[in-house]
Amino acid sequence: MPEPLLQVRNLKTHFHGRTREIRAVDGLDLDVHHGQVVCLVGESGSGKSMASLSVMRLVPRPHGRIVDGTIRFDGRDLLSLDERQMNAVRGNEIAMIFQEPMTALNPVLTIGEQVAEVLHVHRGTGRRESLDAVVAMLRRVGVPRAGEIVHEYPHQLSGGLRQRAMIAMAMICGPRLLIADEPTTALDVTIQAQVLALMKEVRREFRTSIVLITHDLGVVAEMAEHVYVMYAGQIVESVAADVLFQSPVHPYTRALMDSIPSLTAERDVLFSIPGNVPDAGAYPEGCRFAGRCPIAQPSCRDHPIPLREVKPGHFARCDLV
Amino acid sequence: MNLAPGGPAAIVSMQTTPEQREALARELGLDHPVLERYGRWLAAAVTGNLGRSLDTQEPVSMLIGQRFPNTALLALVTIAFTLLVGLPIGIVAAIRRGTFIDRFSTVLSTVGQAVPDFWLGIILIIAFTVALHVLPASGMVTAGSDFNAADLAQHLVLPVLTLSVVLLPNIVRFARSALLDVLHHDYIRTARAKGLPLRRVYIRHALRNAWIPIVAVIGLVIPLLLGGSVVVESVFGWPGMGRLAVQAATDRDYNVVMGVTVFVGAIVILVNLLTDLVYALLDPRIRHA
Amino acid sequence: MRRPSGAAAAAVRRTTAARQALRARVRLVAVTPLTGRVAAGFLVLLALAVFLLPLLYRTSATAADALHTVAGPSTGHPLGTDDLGRDELARLMAGGRITLLVGVAAMAIAVAVGGLLGGVAAFFQGWAGMVIMRVVDVMLSIPSFFLVLIETAVFGHSAGVVIVVVGLTYWPQIARVVHAEVLKWREAPLVEAAVILGNTRWRILFRHVMPQVLSSLIVLATLGVGWAILAESGLSYLGLGIQPPQASWGNMLQNSQIYIWTDPLLGVYPGALIFVTVLAFSILGEALRDALDPRLRDQG
Numbered sequence: 001m002p003e004p005l006l007q008v009r010n011l012k013t014h015f016h017g018r019t020r021e022i023r024a025v026d027g028l029d030l031d032v033h034h035g036q037v038v039c040l041v042g043e044s045g046s047g048k049s050m051a052s053l054s055v056m057r058l059v060p061r062p063h064g065r066i067v068d069g070t071i072r073f074d075g076r077d078l079l080s081l082d083e084r085q086m087n088a089v090r091g092n093e094i095a096m097i098f099q100e101p102m103t104a105l106n107p108v109l110t111i112g113e114q115v116a117e118v119l120h121v122h123r124g125t126g127r128r129e130s131l132d133a134v135v136a137m138l139r140r141v142g143v144p145r146a147g148e149i150v151h152e153y154p155h156q157l158s159g160g161l162r163q164r165a166m167i168a169m170a171m172i173c174g175p176r177l178l179i180a181d182e183p184t185t186a187l188d189v190t191i192q193a194q195v196l197a198l199m200k201e202v203r204r205e206f207r208t209s210i211v212l213i214t215h216d217l218g219v220v221a222e223m224a225e226h227v228y229v230m231y232a233g234q235i236v237e238s239v240a241a242d243v244l245f246q247s248p249v250h251p252y253t254r255a256l257m258d259s260i261p262s263l264t265a266e267r268d269v270l271f272s273i274p275g276n277v278p279d280a281g282a283y284p285e286g287c288r289f290a291g292r293c294p295i296a297q298p299s300c301r302d303h304p305i306p307l308r309e310v311k312p313g314h315f316a317r318c319d320l321v
Numbered sequence: 322m323n324l325a326p327g328g329p330a331a332i333v334s335m336q337t338t339p340e341q342r343e344a345l346a347r348e349l350g351l352d353h354p355v356l357e358r359y360g361r362w363l364a365a366a367v368t369g370n371l372g373r374s375l376d377t378q379e380p381v382s383m384l385i386g387q388r389f390p391n392t393a394l395l396a397l398v399t400i401a402f403t404l405l406v407g408l409p410i411g412i413v414a415a416i417r418r419g420t421f422i423d424r425f426s427t428v429l430s431t432v433g434q435a436v437p438d439f440w441l442g443i444i445l446i447i448a449f450t451v452a453l454h455v456l457p458a459s460g461m462v463t464a465g466s467d468f469n470a471a472d473l474a475q476h477l478v479l480p481v482l483t484l485s486v487v488l489l490p491n492i493v494r495f496a497r498s499a500l501l502d503v504l505h506h507d508y509i510r511t512a513r514a515k516g517l518p519l520r521r522v523y524i525r526h527a528l529r530n531a532w533i534p535i536v537a538v539i540g541l542v543i544p545l546l547l548g549g550s551v552v553v554e555s556v557f558g559w560p561g562m563g564r565l566a567v568q569a570a571t572d573r574d575y576n577v578v579m580g581v582t583v584f585v586g587a588i589v590i591l592v593n594l595l596t597d598l599v600y601a602l603l604d605p606r607i608r609h610a
Numbered sequence: 611m612r613r614p615s616g617a618a619a620a621a622v623r624r625t626t627a628a629r630q631a632l633r634a635r636v637r638l639v640a641v642t643p644l645t646g647r648v649a650a651g652f653l654v655l656l657a658l659a660v661f662l663l664p665l666l667y668r669t670s671a672t673a674a675d676a677l678h679t680v681a682g683p684s685t686g687h688p689l690g691t692d693d694l695g696r697d698e699l700a701r702l703m704a705g706g707r708i709t710l711l712v713g714v715a716a717m718a719i720a721v722a723v724g725g726l727l728g729g730v731a732a733f734f735q736g737w738a739g740m741v742i743m744r745v746v747d748v749m750l751s752i753p754s755f756f757l758v759l760i761e762t763a764v765f766g767h768s769a770g771v772v773i774v775v776v777g778l779t780y781w782p783q784i785a786r787v788v789h790a791e792v793l794k795w796r797e798a799p800l801v802e803a804a805v806i807l808g809n810t811r812w813r814i815l816f817r818h819v820m821p822q823v824l825s826s827l828i829v830l831a832t833l834g835v836g837w838a839i840l841a842e843s844g845l846s847y848l849g850l851g852i853q854p855p856q857a858s859w860g861n862m863l864q865n866s867q868i869y870i871w872t873d874p875l876l877g878v879y880p881g882a883l884i885f886v887t888v889l890a891f892s893i894l895g896e897a898l899r900d901a902l903d904p905r906l907r908d909q910g
Contacts, residue, residue, distance in 0.1 A: 058513055062418070083519075090516030098514075103507040108529050108605055117525075118515050153605045169515070431896065435889035437840055439847045439860075440881025443867060447874045548753035552844050556867075567848050570759050582756045589751055 003075065005209050006032040006055070006177055011069035013047075013054045020281040024050040026233035028069070029307065032177065037203060037210045039220045039241070041256075042230035045277045048213045051230070052179045056096055057086050074176065092122040095170035099182040101162035105154040111138075112150035115169045122173050137168045140205075141198060160191035164198065171202055178202070179211045184219060196222055217260055221245060229253050232278050232288035235307060238315040250316045251293045287318070295320055381580035384565060389584075391461060392554070392561035396546050399481050400539065403488040408535070411496025415504065416523060426493050433490035438549055442483040442556035449479060459558035480557045487549035488542055495538045496531075503531040533603045540596030544589050646897020649890040656887060660706035690873065696855075702879060704857040709839055709887070712773050712852075716838040719777025721831045724784025729823070731785070732792035733815045743789065746782040754779050758841060762850045772851045776841045784830050791823045825902040829895055836891035843884050859884050 013025040025047045032038050042048045053059055054066055057078065071078040073094065078086070090096075098104040106114055115137065116130035125133065131150065138146035141164045154162055163183060170178060180199065184192040196219065203210055212223055220227055224241035229250065237250040248254045255273045275292035278284060286301035287293070293300070300319060307317045414426035450458040457476050503509070504527055512526045513519075551563035558564070562581055569577035601607045690698050728746075731739035749757065761775040795801065796819070804814045845851030846860025854861055859880040866876035 056514055058510065087516045087518055090514055092516055096514040098507060098511060100507060104511045106508040106512070106526055106530070108533075109526075117517065121515070121517055121521070153609055155606050156609060166511075431892055432889060435836060435840075435885060435892050437843055437881055437884045437888070439844060440863060440877075440884060443863065443870065443877045443881060447870055447877060451870055451874060544751070544753040548755035551755050551759065552848065555848055566756065566759055567850070570762060571849055575764070578760055582752070582760055585756055586752050589753070593751070 002034070004031040004033045005036075005074060006030070006211070007070075007072040008051075008055065009070045009072075011051065011054055011071065012067045013050050013059055013064060014067050015064045017063070017281060022281045023233050023283060024064070024280060025054060026283070028230075028233075029235060029238075030228055032209050032211055034176075035203070035207050035209055037200075037212065037223055037225045039224035039227045040211060040213045040230055041215065041217070041220055041227060043215055043277065045280065046230045047233040047280075048230050049181055052096065052181055052211065052213055055179065056090060056094060058090075088122070091118050091170075091175070092173045093175050094177045094179065095173070095175040096179040096181065097163075097166045097170050097183050100186045101159060101166050102154065102186075104166060105162060107154055110151050110153055111157070111165050115150075115165065115172060118169055118172050133172065134168070137172045138165065141165075141168045141171070141202070142194075143168070159187050160194060163187060163191075163195050167195075167198060167202065171206060171208070174206055175208060177209045177211065179213070181213045182215070183212075185214070185216070192219075199223070217256065229256075232283060233280065234288070234317060235315075236289065236317040238307070239313065243314060249310055249314065249321045250289075250318050251295055251321075252289050255292075255294075381577050384577060385562060385581060385584050388560060388562045388565045391559060392547075392550055392563060395477070395480055395484065395550060395554070395559060395561060396543075398477055399484045399488065399546060400542070402481055403485045403492050404539070406485070407489050407492035408496050411493040412500055412528070414493070414497045415500035418501065423497075426497060430490035430494045433486055436486055438483055438487050439552045439556050441486055442479065442553060445479050445483060446556075461560055480553050480559055483556065484546065484549050484553045487545060487553075491542060491545065492538070496535055499534045499538075500527060500531045503527050506530070533600065536599055536603065537596050540592045540599075543592045547585050547588070645893050646901065649893040649897065652890045653887070653894065656706065656890075657710060660703050660710060664700070664703055690875070698876065698879065701857040701862060702859070702883065705859040705862055705880060706883065706887075708769060708852060708856065708858050709842065709860075709884070712769060712776070712842045712858075713835040713839040715773045716776035716780070716842070717831050717834045719774065720780035720784055720834060720838075721827055723777070724781035725788050725820070725823075725827055727781070728785030728788030729792045729815060729820060732789040733796060733819065734811070742785070746785050746789075749779075749782040750786070755841075755844070758845060759850070762845060767850055767853055769852055769856070772842050772845060776838045779841070780834055780837065784827070784834070787826055787830060788823055791826055792819055795819045795822050829899040829902065832891055832898055833895035836888040836895070839884060839888050839891070 008028055008030040011025050011028040011030075012023065015022040015024060028047075028051050030038075030040070030051070040048045040051065050059070050064075055071055055073075055078070057066070059066060066079065069079075073089070078089070081089070105111075112131055112134050115134045116125075116127070119125045119130045119133055135146045135150055138149060143149055143161060143164050149157065149161070149165070154165075157165065166183075178199075183199070184195050187195060199210060199212075200223070202208060210223075212219065214220060220241065227237075227239060227241050227244045228235050229237040229244075229252065231252050237244070237248065237253045239249075244253065245257075248257055252273075255271075258271050259273065273292055278288050278291070284290070284301065286303055287296070287305045290296040290300045297320065305317050305319055307315050308319075310316050310318075310321055410422070410426050410429070414423040417423060446458045449456040456478055458479075461473065461476050509522060509526060512522045517526075547563070550559075550561060551567060553559070554561045554564040555567050562585070566578055566581040568574075569581070727742050731742040757779050758775055761778070762771060765771045765775065792815075800818060801814055804818050805811075809817075842851055843858065843860030843863070846858040847864045849861070849864060852858035852861055854865070862880040863877060866873075866880070870877050
């Protein structure tokens, strides 16, 4: 199999608290192949956002740091690049869009100025050319009245339009990889569907790989080809999307599936996973899900659990399956 | 108002006859009840008539008119100087958070706010006038000489320096926190994710947003300036409104004190309005609501 | 009092616990950062020097000696004499007494008035609350020194007046902070529980809500003493505050200004003391703020 476009091995991103070390990402392995759509699923606090920020090397300083691991993109080791080289990658070869488009866009610059900026910095295009390119790009992502929108400010647009503008801003230099951190969470359900459809189209047209970070299994079902389930800073299950929905293996994944309310099944009480996510500053020695796991054994708690290939192409971090 | 010993009654000298005293009292309106006098004064004040100085009989508004430009000059030069020095320190402190410059600016703020401005003025006079003989100790211009910009500038140096110490801590602290606040916003993260060089991120994205509240703080700082001028003008014998107010307070010249205070209050309101206006002009969110 | 049970009672018991926790926090203040402790230590030393030392150092602060005016240090007068021949050191100590007393007294007034009005306005809302906060806004918009000027012009120049005047000028700032905090606490389940238990609203305000605000008040009061000292010395310097022959660091500075050519040190001592004292209060206040706040967050 050809080398993946993005290959992350044993990524560890830690934060220095006043008295302790918070291990947001604790040994992450991830592959994204050319043109593939990968979903990174997890609840809040699982470390999924921090993982993506780590790939972009945008871990918030002064407290955060990538302490270990390798990130290979297109054959290059991203962690060895200096800031200038990394800047040439960001926005250009790897682009990122964020959850809340209102706050993610600069309120005092027009849409046109913000999108054109990317072209200007990476391609050196002048004002006139950039503006035309921006209008064209906005049209491609389905923004109506693109010629006028270009001169408007973010607060004058609706949420869906803003997200489209962000996608335009991300794609305008034709990046090979698009990282989308919960791009639809802050949007209306109807708009969500539109944006997801747009992302699929973008992938088709630009042949971009997508890493889609989400906690919404519906989005996973809609978009993913391969799924990575993340818990407490680690991948706990990694498999093709359809397999995941048919036969999830890890107790956490199964519990997640069970929590989805069903329109057809009769149930009195909504199922939710008992207990809480472990404190990222004090992970237990053994399995991090053991405290909430329905099938946990004493042996689960006494040693760190490795990620095993339980079936061909299907990995899980559990000793009991 | 007449409670304090040495009130208007004391202005009247001992050599007047009872009839003269009565006539004066009637002229000053002292024969009417207090509330009525206050009401009449308020009505007059609104129309710009602030009464007359109990001491010199000159119209208060004229006195203020004479002194205000001097205070304004001092204030404007001080603002310019403080911004020139304070803004860069605050900005650098925010950018290089946690380093020496940042801690230095915090220390500067705390120390600056504890310094008694009148004492600092005296110290500066001791240093520059007494010891070094380079700068004048008081007044606005050298008595007896023709108007001369250089002379004025020399006289401005020490008062401006002293008054700046009142403002500097606030400006530095405010610039720093305004910029830090902006730097935490999501759009800064987006800008970096676009691969923009840091310098561009700071200037085009961060400062473009931060300078709006910074401009607004100038308006907020005016009251501090006016309050500080009271003392600084007294230390340096600067013929401004603050000094006028102090002399009037010492002489129990209520009309002048009230007049100056009302005038200052009006300035503060005006400045607040202007600040809101500036906010509206600079922030596109308000402009294109 | 009947013993209520359940969550409500637990909440009320938690208030008592909160007060105990506050006492614990006060003990924890001993663990405040080094700078805070140094500042506190300095202030204690200053208070001792100013109040107790005169018992040993008996030179009068007001005895004038026309033959030895503006003299340099000598055996009888370790720091020299002022323009009327009075002993500088004794006057500095006397000035310190007045300054500290006025500062603390003024702040006590400001905290009492501001805390009360701010708390009442926030807790009871309504017409009275609105009026109070409007007054606060108006007072905060006028430069404070002018307010002080008017008040002394009207009420005269003495220590008592200065205390009241400074206190009445600072209370709006305290009121504003207390108002904001009480507003937050008003919605707390703690308050609901106390209401259910049948406490009167006044009782709730004072026994349950105000203790929560105590930490902020302590910080504000400490910082405020520094500010009050600056205000009083400024007034005295201008001749509108403490009048000679009573000594105040402020009016000592005023007297000294004429003599800066002959004995500049006279101008340095009082001001330096003001500066250092105010600085100590500021540092202490900020250290207390750091010590009390994050702990509050951890507990909540």
